[in-house]
Amino acid sequence: MEQVRAAITAVGHFLPEDRLTNADLEKMVETSDEWIQSRTGIKERRILKDPTKATSFMATNAAQEVLRKRGISAEELDLVIVATVTPDMFFPATACLVTANLGAVNAWGYDISAACSGFLFALSTGARFIESGKHTKVLVIGADKMSSIVDYTDRTTCVLFGDGAGAVLLEPDSSGHGVIDSIEHTDGTQWSSLCMLGGGSLNPPSAATLEARMHYLHQEGAPVFKSAVKGMADVSAQIMEDNNLSGDDVRYLVPHQANLRIIDATARRMGISMDKVMLNIERYGNTTAATIPLCLADWEADLKKGDNLVLAAFGGGFTWGAAYVKWAYDGSNHV
């Protein structure tokens, strides 16, 4: 009998309605549409403007879409994992708030903090609970309200990020579909090139941390860019080699959407053309843990049972990884 694997059986998403365009940013900082598009590929991002709503709100909406599409109730969920670096608060975990919002009374849940690799790390973790036989319905969510930690006076970062959430349901599959393989990496030696210094136990909130703008995301773009190009391309090539996949075998690369140039370098290294790359950075910017499930949601109708997908990400930590997923259903039946 085939090994039990964790198949993605439904996808959901949530995007706030408000758009922040490059033209809007031109009025806020010294930048230009031409600079942003040529360096990153981004035209606009979505922003959750309502100050009373946070990451759990977006995550809950994405999760509800998953439940609706799959036709199951929240009571059937065993586990909810939320990948985020913008939790509603330090604790309780955003997953606790989401299970409460959903009415997932039989599920336990927790958050994973792995920045832009968060969804991949959560997918890999959730898959283990399915493969082991412990659970049969695991909800994996990537959600970030990046606008809550972006400094809109810093032109080097404020043009990059947006808000959003995406979610997938994992269920057991014994017919060769699901998460076939994954590779995860962490290297903390360069942590300070992408971080938020204030608010934790090292620099608790104070007048001094506020004054020093330590409660905003900080990024040194060039070193992160260099490591991201290498990390994402290497790990994607590795997962293809480990699973004897050629460029022709891959239906889609599903890359974290941080920068079009990083994605382009990864696709070239994998030997696949850009028409086989899921790309929505132009419309949403970098939504951190949400980028990969947002791509899956946008392309769901086009996906066929048996399609080979390579998911890949690189982010703060540094964290990076890839997953080889054999798609488990015809998406057109599900939308």
Ligand code: ACO
């Ligand atoms: N508008 C105009 N000029 C700008 C802007 C802007 N928005 N931002 C920076 N510049 C200027 C800089 O000040 C610099 O000027 P200088 O030469 O006079 O000093 C010049 O443009 C070049 O700056 P660089 O940082 O070298 O620009 P680069 O080509 O590297 O692009 C970018 C910057 C887009 C941030 C790129 O470095 C990048 O994509 N880095 C990786 C991002 C990433 O992958 N992050 C990981 C995931 S995020 C996460 O985990 C949360």
